[in-house]
Each structure stands twice: as C-alpha cells, then as structure tokens.
Amino acid sequence: MLKFVKGYMESIEGVATYPMISLLIFFVFFVILFWWVFTATKEHIKEVSELPLKED
Template identity: 50%
Template structure:
C-alpha cells in the first residue's frame, strides 16, 4: 500500500534529502548557539537550583 502510493509521487527521492538537510542544519545551528552562548549566563543558570534565595 505505502510502496505503491510513494511510487506514484513524482520526484519522491527529494524528500529524504530535504529532511536530512533540515536535520543537519538544525543540529549545526544548535551547536553554534551552544558554543557562542554567554558563559556567565550558563554558569548562573547552572547554579540556580543550588541557591537558597
């Protein structure tokens, strides 16, 4: 059933390529955000559960 419906779509091979590009770009952007993050802010958020304020 699924095989027949997918084979009827023209240019169906582009969908896995697009999904892989979205997946890779998301994790690349996430990695850039992590490495560019302010270290003071990360340290502050890390210590918040331990503070008794």
Template identity: 50%
Template sequence: MYKNILQSIDNVAIWPLISFVIFFVFFLLLIWWAFTVNKQFIQHMSNMPIDDATSKPNHSGHEK
C-alpha cells in the first residue's frame, strides 16, 4: 500500500539533513543565549523555588 511512499518523495535524503541543521542551529542559538542572557533574569529564575514560600503563614486552612 505505502511501500514506496518514501522512495517516491523527491530528494528524500534532504529531510534528515534539514532536521540536523535545524537542531544544530537551535543548539548554537541556545548556547549563545545562555552565555549572553541578563544576569538578573537568571538570578530571578534560579531563586524561584526558594522564593515561593507562603508570604504570610496563615493557619486558617487547617483541617479539623
């Protein structure tokens, strides 16, 4: 039924190459971004788990 679909696509070999280029460019951009990004932003992000503490401890929600 679909045995020859892949072979029938023109230049099918170009597709893996395109995906590779996309991946590679993505990683280059990512690394470039990671090195140049605003320090404050990184600080803000990395402090997120620690800053999430409940601002006002309020025990009204206690279960009986």
C-alpha cells in the first residue's frame, strides 16, 4: 500500500510545493491570530468572554 502511495505521489508534478504552501498558510494564520490577541483591548475581550453568560 505504501509503495502505491509513494509511487502515486512521485508522479504528481510539483508535489513538494504543497507541504510548503500549507506550512505557510498555517504560519500566517497563527501570526495573525497572535497579533490580534496582543492588540485586542481589554474591554473587547471582557465583552466577548461574557457573551455565553448573557441572556437575551
């Protein structure tokens, strides 16, 4: 089974770029997430954290 998958993956042109693209997307997402966490105001975080407890 592994030989089949390895042979199939080797037949795809440019297959080595897909892991690099997914790593880049992963890295960019978490950099943006960390930036948002560190720049968010305390009031906004408090408001969002209380949303599940509020009754309409």
